[in-house]
Amino acid sequence: MTSTGSARTQDIPAAGSPLPNGHPAETQPSPAPVIPPPAPSFSVSATREVLVAALGFLEPRTLEAHSARDFCIWGLDGLTAIDPTLSVTETHPAPPTPLASAPSTAVAAEKASDASAQSPSVLTVLQGQTVIFSQPVPPADSNGAWAELVTAAMQAAWKQSSTLRDAGPDALLQGFFDELFNHLDPYSRYLAPAPALSDRTRRSGDTGTVGLTLGQSGRKIVIAAVNANGPAWEAGVDTGEHLVSVNGRTTHGQDAATVQSWLEGDNHTSITLGISSRGHRTTTVRLERTQVPPETVFASSDGPFTLLRVASFSTQTAEEVSQFLDQVVDDPTQTAPSTTSPGKKAAGIIIDLRGDRGGVLQQAVTTAALLLDHGVAVTTHGRNPLANHIWAVQGGDMTNGTPVVILVDGRTASAAEILASALADHRRAVVIGSETLGKGLVQVIGQMPNRGELFVTWSRNQAPLGWPIQGLGVMPQICTSLGTDSLQAQLAALREGHTLQGEAIQMARAARYPVPVAKILEIRKHCPAAIGSDSDMEAARALLSSPAAYRAALESVPDENSAPLH
Known part of the structure; x- marks a missing residue:
């Protein structure tokens, strides 16, 4: 805002002279000169x-x-x-303009043009x-x-x-x-030294801890969560127990954030925890701090079914999934009442990949190997010979053929799409939701001399049946983004042994690189990408409750013999 009118100046009394209120002015020392930091230079x-x-x-x-x-x-x-x-x-x-009337000049101009072309x-x-x-x-x-x-x-x-x-x-x-x-492409990028350091720290961590998340109950510190990747999990520390002391220092009356900081320290240093649970004496647990990758898999129960929510694929995701699958198979309350296959089989597993933006490709392949007996999980194709790879799995399904449903949505991407497509193409799981993001490109990281990093796309992912993930995404066997009436019709058809998604699934699996944009849009419109909703879980429960519908959904994907050649 600009004010108008005459400007007034305020008289500043000299040092030692009386101020308007009658007090003498104090002599102030001259402030130290402010030296600006040196301007950054171009190296x-x-x-x-x-x-x-x-x-x-x-x-x-x-x-x-x-x-x-x-x-x-x-x-x-x-x-x-x-x-x-x-x-x-x-x-x-530019070559000189020749004179048309003079043949000798034209020859000279032609020579000049040749010389110019070489310049x-x-x-x-x-x-x-x-x-x-x-x-x-x-x-x-x-x-x-x-x-x-x-x-x-x-x-x-x-x-x-x-x-x-x-x-x-x-x-x-x-x-x-x-x-x-x-x-x-949209995924190649450069990270300057500072953000590159933060990104490396996020990927691997640079401080040691024990994998506990603490909460508070009155004046007591409670263990709210135990990271399955940390030493506390291996030592049998459980949620709900009280953390009484850290290295002999009492936690009573402290806040959870303060005690949480006590748990952190240099890698491979020892820490002693005093832990008690209701009705038991305090026990002492000695642990070694280590870098603990972020927990990415979260398990819960939904009636007779086990729900595994996978938030991303870090360096330990497959190990986390393996630990939870062990618990599922060993827990009699989660086991189907009858089975014809040897060993115990759980009632059903729901793997929630909605919102999972991906991560480490190899972890998606290893996770698929926990549920597949054998086969190709994904192939990668690039110009560099080292980018071409067949990611095959073998070893055996650790769940003895337990029915598996995978939930996806329009935000499911990258490694999460690899897991979904691998299990669907091998008829090992039914994918429910909407078309996924369609990020089928793989980046390789290059360290620069200034400690910055280049992320460069160098290969494309191809699903087991030969179709490219990039652009197409994963076409679900059951589409929930077409509305409630469509979903109910799909489930009713599956209970009768046939599918309403068959044409869309066949079109998606028959696509081969390069797929024109118009063709991609034509395929994806059969199940538009959308944010996940409650209808995804409702469809999963309904499908797992009907063996006939589950089998029909599996078989809606062409098998290896009927699918087009790669």
């Missing part, structure tokens, strides 16, 4: 090292072949993204209309020369643009890779 050598490493990592791994020239021309647009007054152009020398084009950086950098470009596949050229162009722009200097040197590399990857 030519560090930038060049990162670019050389990045170009060397990208060239053999991207799904489609591209040259160092392609990567660098794309990436230099990052300068414009930061400072719109900058622009980057590559100009090709390199020129990379130019402008600020407005002013040229601030211009240099001939090197051969398209010369990684080192292109890294030198980009570094020199960035340095010239850095000197001229205060906007770039305000953004900082990290922003130049971030902008370069952001623009480069805009030309590839």
